[in-house]
Amino acid sequence: MRILLLTAALMFTCIGCSKPSAEEMFNKGVEAQRMDQYDNAISTYQQLAETYPDSSRAPEAVYAIGSIYQNHKHSYHEAIQSYRRLLEKYPQHATAANASFLIGFIYNNELKNIDSARIAYEDFMRRYPANQLVASAQFEVANLGKNPADLLNVQSPLAQQKTKPAGKK
Structure with missing residues (x-):
């Protein structure tokens, strides 16, 4: 019985530890951006791009970072850096x-x-x-x-x- 309880506890702990998917992270970034939480959005998008570089959402996240820096934070050098990163890693992407x-x-x-x-x-x-x-x-x-x-x-x-x-x- 003790082993069964320990196994169940470990399973619930591991479920809580699983990392979010690229789609979940992207949606979290979009929501943060919608709420004008730009630093949070940038952080979330950066984490997505680093964790899931081959995801279809990664280039969209990098583009979103550039857009936030350009249009909301007016940090133009950071915007350029983000856009260049997109060109370097995803030159064929729609953005x-x-x-x-x-x-x-x-x-x-x-x-x-x-x-x-x-x-x-x-x-x-x-x-x-x-x-x-x-x-x-x-x-x-x-x-x-x-x-x-x-x-x-x-x-x-x-x-x-x-x-x-x-x-x-």
């Missing part, structure tokens, strides 16, 4: 092209580092030549260093595409 573009965007628009922005945008266009953001990257490169007020009358490539009449290219 990789956006991450590559965002590196150039952050250098240009947040850090005002024109040389690094040019390099990042050119890298993006080389890696993802068929991506829909290539026209925007070309526009950004053509206008690096220009005063934003001077660009008010210049139409972006995406706006040009939307205003073209049907059947015209």
